[in-house]
Amino acid sequence: xxxxxIPRAMQKPRQVGSDAPFVVGLGIxxxxxxxxxxxxxVADAAFTTPGHLLxxxxxxxxxxxxxxxxxxxxxxxxxxxxFAVPLGYLMSRSRFFGQGLTIxxxxxxxxxxxxxxxxxxxxxxxxxxxxxxxxxxxxxPLVMGLSLLxxxxxxxxxxxxxxxxxxxxxxxxxxxxxxxxxxxxxxxMRVTFxxxxxxxxxxxxxxxxxxxxxxxxxxxxxxxxxxxxxxxLAWARALGEFGPIVVFSGATRMxxxxxPTTVWLELSVGSIEAAVAVSxxxxxxxxxxxxxxxxxxxxxxxxxxxx
Amino acid sequence: MNRQRGGRINVGWMAFxxxxxxxxxxxxxxxxxxxxxAQGTEPIVLYCAAGIRVPVEAVAKRYEQEFGVKIQLEYGxxxxxxxxxxxxxxxxxxxxxxxxxxxxxxxxxxxDEVVPVARMRPVLAVQKGNxxxxxxxxxxxRAGVRLAMANPDAAAVGKVTxxxxxxxxxxxxxxxxxxxxxxxxxxxxxxxxxxxxxAAFVWDVTVRQYPELQxxxxxxxxxxxxxxxxxxxxxxxxxxxxxxxxxxxxxCDKGLVExxxxxxxxxxxxxxxxxxxxxxxxxxxxxxxxxxxxxxFEFREGAxxxxxxxxxxxxxxxxxxxxxxxxxxxxxxxxxxQVADMFMDIRDISGNSMMIVVPRSNPKQIRTLVDLGxxxxxxxxxxxxxxxxxxxxxxxxxxxxxxxxxxxxKNLAVESATGDLLVNxxxxxxxxxxxxxxxxxxxxxxxxEVVAIELASASATQPMGIGRESKNKQLASRLAQAIRSxxxxxxxxxxxxxxxxxxE
Numbered sequence: 001x002x003x004x005x006i007p008r009a010m011q012k013p014r015q016v017g018s019d020a021p022f023v024v025g026l027g028i029x030x031x032x033x034x035x036x037x038x039x040x041x042v043a044d045a046a047f048t049t050p051g052h053l054l055x056x057x058x059x060x061x062x063x064x065x066x067x068x069x070x071x072x073x074x075x076x077x078x079x080x081x082x083f084a085v086p087l088g089y090l091m092s093r094s095r096f097f098g099q100g101l102t103i104x105x106x107x108x109x110x111x112x113x114x115x116x117x118x119x120x121x122x123x124x125x126x127x128x129x130x131x132x133x134x135x136x137x138x139x140x141p142l143v144m145g146l147s148l149l150x151x152x153x154x155x156x157x158x159x160x161x162x163x164x165x166x167x168x169x170x171x172x173x174x175x176x177x178x179x180x181x182x183x184x185x186x187x188x189m190r191v192t193f194x195x196x197x198x199x200x201x202x203x204x205x206x207x208x209x210x211x212x213x214x215x216x217x218x219x220x221x222x223x224x225x226x227x228x229x230x231x232x233l234a235w236a237r238a239l240g241e242f243g244p245i246v247v248f249s250g251a252t253r254m255x256x257x258x259x260p261t262t263v264w265l266e267l268s269v270g271s272i273e274a275a276v277a278v279s280x281x282x283x284x285x286x287x288x289x290x291x292x293x294x295x296x297x298x299x300x301x302x303x304x305x306x307x
Numbered sequence: 308m309n310r311q312r313g314g315r316i317n318v319g320w321m322a323f324x325x326x327x328x329x330x331x332x333x334x335x336x337x338x339x340x341x342x343x344x345a346q347g348t349e350p351i352v353l354y355c356a357a358g359i360r361v362p363v364e365a366v367a368k369r370y371e372q373e374f375g376v377k378i379q380l381e382y383g384x385x386x387x388x389x390x391x392x393x394x395x396x397x398x399x400x401x402x403x404x405x406x407x408x409x410x411x412x413x414x415x416x417x418x419d420e421v422v423p424v425a426r427m428r429p430v431l432a433v434q435k436g437n438x439x440x441x442x443x444x445x446x447x448x449r450a451g452v453r454l455a456m457a458n459p460d461a462a463a464v465g466k467v468t469x470x471x472x473x474x475x476x477x478x479x480x481x482x483x484x485x486x487x488x489x490x491x492x493x494x495x496x497x498x499x500x501x502x503x504x505x506a507a508f509v510w511d512v513t514v515r516q517y518p519e520l521q522x523x524x525x526x527x528x529x530x531x532x533x534x535x536x537x538x539x540x541x542x543x544x545x546x547x548x549x550x551x552x553x554x555x556x557x558x559c560d561k562g563l564v565e566x567x568x569x570x571x572x573x574x575x576x577x578x579x580x581x582x583x584x585x586x587x588x589x590x591x592x593x594x595x596x597x598x599x600x601x602x603x604f605e606f607r608e609g610a611x612x613x614x615x616x617x618x619x620x621x622x623x624x625x626x627x628x629x630x631x632x633x634x635x636x637x638x639x640x641x642x643x644x645q646v647a648d649m650f651m652d653i654r655d656i657s658g659n660s661m662m663i664v665v666p667r668s669n670p671k672q673i674r675t676l677v678d679l680g681x682x683x684x685x686x687x688x689x690x691x692x693x694x695x696x697x698x699x700x701x702x703x704x705x706x707x708x709x710x711x712x713x714x715x716x717k718n719l720a721v722e723s724a725t726g727d728l729l730v731n732x733x734x735x736x737x738x739x740x741x742x743x744x745x746x747x748x749x750x751x752x753x754x755x756e757v758v759a760i761e762l763a764s765a766s767a768t769q770p771m772g773i774g775r776e777s778k779n780k781q782l783a784s785r786l787a788q789a790i791r792s793x794x795x796x797x798x799x800x801x802x803x804x805x806x807x808x809x810x811e
Contacts, residue, residue: 071333078330149394167395168352168381170337216319224322247391250381268357268382268493272500 041283044276052277061253062262062278068173069259070285073238076177080185080234081227087133088189088230089219093198094126136183141243144180148172148248172249173256177238184237185230192226193219228297232290239286350377351549352397354388356404356463358492358510359535362569363402366562370555378552384491385463393417396542399549402556404492404510405463405533418538419546420607420785422553425563425571426532427510429468430522432499437521439505444477444525447506453486455495455507464492467533468508475527496520515570535571547607554608555579557781577781584611585779587786588626590638590695591616591725592659592744593769596802597636600795604786612786618694618724633777634786638695639767650772656790658805659744661699661765663758664733671739673758676707679740680714687729687741688715690722695767697722700742703765730755745803768807 056062136144151157152167166172196219204214220227242260249256251265259282266275355363360382367378383391385403389412392398401418403409404427412418433441439452447454459465465488472478486504489495495507500519510533514522537553539546556562558579566573577583589597594616601612615622615632619642626632626646635650637643643653665673671684679686689697704712720738723729726747733741734754744767748755771790773783789795791808799806 068337071337075330075333075337078326078333081326146394149391153394153396168379168397220319220322227322246383247387250379250391251383252379252381255379265360265382267497268360268491272497 041280044280044283048273048277048280052273053280056274056277056281061257062281064254065257065259065262065278066281066285068170068257069239069282070289072170072173072177072258073235075174076181076238077185077231077235079174079178080182080238081189081231083182084185084189084230084234085220085223085227087186088191089193089215091126091129091186091190092193094122133183133186136180137187141180141241142247145176145244145247145249148176148179148244167248168250168252168256170249170256173245173258176244176248177241180241180244181234181237185234188230188233189223189226192223192230196222225297228293232293235293236286236290239282349545350379351399351545351552352379352381353400353402353537353549353552354381354383354392354398355402356385356388357382358404358462358464358513359402359571361516362562362565362571363556365565365568366556369561369565370552376548376552384461386461389417392540392542398540399543399545400537400553401540402535402537403463404535405467406536407466408463409536409538412538417541419541419543420550420553420788421536421538422550422557422781422785423574424535424537424557424576425566425573426534427512427571428532429464429471429508429528430511430514431506431525431528432496432509432514432517432520432522433506434499434502435519435521437523441506441523444481444527448480448484452484452506453504454481454484455487455489455498455504456481456485457492457495457508458488458490461490462492463533464508464510464513467531468528471528471531477527512570532572547609550607551609554583554781575780577779582609582611583779583782584613585633585777585782585786587612587614587634587636587783588622588630588632589614589616589636590619590622590642590769591727592638592696592746593636593657595749596657596746596799596804597790597795599798600789600792601786604789608782608785610782618690618696620690620693620695620698621724631774631776633774633779634771634783635774636769636771636790638769639699640770641698642695643770643772647772649775651775652784652787653770653772654787654791655768655770655807657769657799658807659746659767659769659803660805661696661703661742661760661767662745662748663740663760664730664743664748665740665756665758666733666736667754667756669756669758673740675758676704676711676715676760676762677709679718679742680711681718684718684739685720685737686715686718687721687723687732687738688719689726689729689743690724693724694726696726696742696744699765699767703742703760703762706762706764749802766805769804 139147149167152161157166160166164171166175200222201214201218204218205211209217240260241258242264245256245258246261246264251257251261253265257265259278262278263275263282266272266278353363353367360380363380367380371377381388381391381398385405385408388401388403389408392401392412393415401409401412402424403412409418409421413421431441431447433439439446441447441452446452456468457465459469469478472481487495487498489498492509492513495504496509496513496517498504499507499509500517506523509520509522511522514520537556539549539553543549554577557574557576559573559576561579563573563576587601601614604610605612615625619638622635622637623642623645626635626649631649635643635646636656638659640655643650647653663673663676663679665671671678671681673679673684688700691697691701701712704715721729721732723732726741726743729738729741729743730747730751732738734751742760745757748757771787773780773787777783796806796808
């Protein structure tokens with residue numbers, strides 16, 4: 001970068017004084033949103049007192065909710081990454097695999113129609129998969145919870161409940177969070193793998209790697225920042241999840257109560273102060289965890305990886 | 308790319324293995340704690356309307372301390388909870404904010420026992436000090452006064468308010484004037500507290516939860532109230548434990564104390580006893596029809612029903628002499644009306660027709676009432692004063708006319724207090740014919756022959772009432788509920804009784 005023959009517009013704008021108004025303009029527009037967020041938090045803080053915060057921390061119910069929230073969100077984050085990485089990879093590299101299939105099948109004779117049909121089939125499949133993966137994002141959270149509840153009334157669901165209870169128990173919290181959060185992680189992983197040039201994997205293949213080796217040795221390490229983003233996104237999403245949980249897990253104190261449930265329960269008896277105090281605790285915990293994770297991730301950052 | 312291939316493999320795999328370890332550790336942390344804490348039995352699951360959380364939470368805590376049984380409380384809107392209970396088929400108890408939801412759940416056959424708890428009234432909430440000077444509904448409708456309502460289709464308070472205002476002819480105006488509809492009562496109360504609206508319809512008990520609010524009684528809402536009942540869910544896996552908590556919650560010296568503290572108007576609840584006892588006086592002819600229902604009732608309630616079966620004349624005499632049963636199931640309306648002032652909630656349960664009964668193959672060829680007057684017959688009748696059957700028999704014979712009554716009285720060999728005794732005497736061979744209820748013959752049909760009496764008056768109606776002075780009114784009401792149930796109906800009908808409980 002920065003060689004003399006590169007056009008001016010592509011050089012770092014900070015080097016040129018006349019770019020300042022542009023940057024300032026961006027800054028003003030951008031900061032308006034940041035200000036809105038900060039202003040809300042400040043308004044919240046003004047509504048509560050340190051006494052309310054301490055009282056909230058002192059309550060065993062709220063301490064349990066904090067614990068369950070942090071643990072369940074973390075489990076959801078790990079689970080989401082486990083599912084999002086293979087899904088995102090498959091979707092991103094589908095054309096690649098499709099080619100592989102076509103080459104094998106058309107090796108005997110040049111069947112162009114079959115080749116074309118296969119392409120159409122794969123594309124349709126991909127669109128369908130895309131649409132299915134959008135469902136958890138589009139559905140109202142309440143409906144997600146309701147659907148889970150209905151799912152566990154089916155014979156299959158009942159069989160699972162026979163082994164270990166899900167509905168209204170702790171596993172339901174994680175399942176409710178996961179079913180929504182994973183969709184966001186998949187989206188992130190998809191974009192991540194889309195933006196990683198498959199060339200390095202292809203090079204690895206030509207050097208004698210199997211596809212599995214290329215994935216573990218090349219694609220996965222290259223996607224590490226994306227994985228981190230997907231994980232934190234899923235974590236944050238899970239922490240704030242409320243709609244499906246209140247339906248599928250109930251709002252049982254000391255059992256399935258997570259922090260959003262606490263906020264709702266406190267609101268339901270009119271103690272807005274306590275609700276706000278708990279919300280602030282949640283914000284603090286979330287900001288702290290996200291900063292630590294991102295900092296840790298950035299330390300081990302690799303070159304040539306998606307932001 | 309650098310070529311440390313081995314190192315690269317480790318990065319990918321190590322990250323994955325690490326994530327597995329982290330996940331396992333999280334599972335372990337989650338599973339660890341409950342083992343140390345929670346021991347003992349499964350909790351009782353109670354779906355509780357969010358608006359009545361305060362007293363219920365307190366009662367649940369008391370119960371847990373007293374008996375070590377955990378109550379798991381699920382909060383939500385009454386309607387939402389009902390849907391949840393219906394879908395999941397889990398849970399033991401349902402406590403909505405208004406009776407209408409109980410009726411709805413009943414219709415869907417989701418409920419068993421229903422125990423009334425308390426009442427609350429809708430009021431208009433404004434900020435303390437009433438800054439907008441709102442006194443009447445007209446003030447609410449003034450321009451510039453913002454009004455919040457709980458959605459009438461989702462929340463009980465909205466429903467009750469809408470009904471009352473529709474009756475007063477003001478609903479259209481209020482509906483149009485409402486700034487915002489929200490799903491629960493607490494949300495509209497929060498709106499008033501935050502000042503986003505000036506007034507909202509809430510429960511009187513809601514106002515008590517909010518020191519920042521004040522309630523205004525409106526003329527249009529006078530006498531309007533929501534009735535809170537707790538019900539045992541039909542699909543409950545632990546109905547007995549659930550019902551026990553429902554009894555505790557509705558006991559005047561236990562749960563209702565907390566309700567009163569929270570500003571609710573409690574119903575007249577029974578006192579709490581581990582094993583409640585009640586006294587039932589019942590016409591002897593009803594015994595086969597109700598005995599099994601009572602045994603089951605005792606088992607479910609953990610209660611004891613002391614029952615006295617006898618001829619109704621004797622029972623009435625006992626009551627007139629001062630006995631005060633918790634419930635009375637009379638053989639006939641005529642024996643209820645004599646003591647009607649001692650009972651409330653009197654409802655007809657069953658009917659029973661009277662028959663001429665003779666030994667098998669009818670050796671004396673008795674076909675009508677007139678035949679009973681033939682010389683030389685030995686006839687058994689029920690005692691005219693002691694039993695309803697006797698009184699009704701007298702009425703029927705007199706009504707038949709033609710001196711039949713006098714003729715039959717001449718043949719009278721024995722007068723017994725109950726129809727069952729007469730059946731036994733007939734079977735022992737000491738009588739040629741008797742007049743009893745069809746239900747009296749159910750146990751020994753094969754040894755008897757029945758001759759119908761073609762008179763409309765030859766039947767009795769059995770009403771049941773709850774003692775006005777009873778200390779166990781709720782328990783007695785639930786017994787009456789059990790006797791009115793469909794299951795009980797089958798037992799009555801199989802014995803030949805008619806059924807007089809109107810379908811719900």
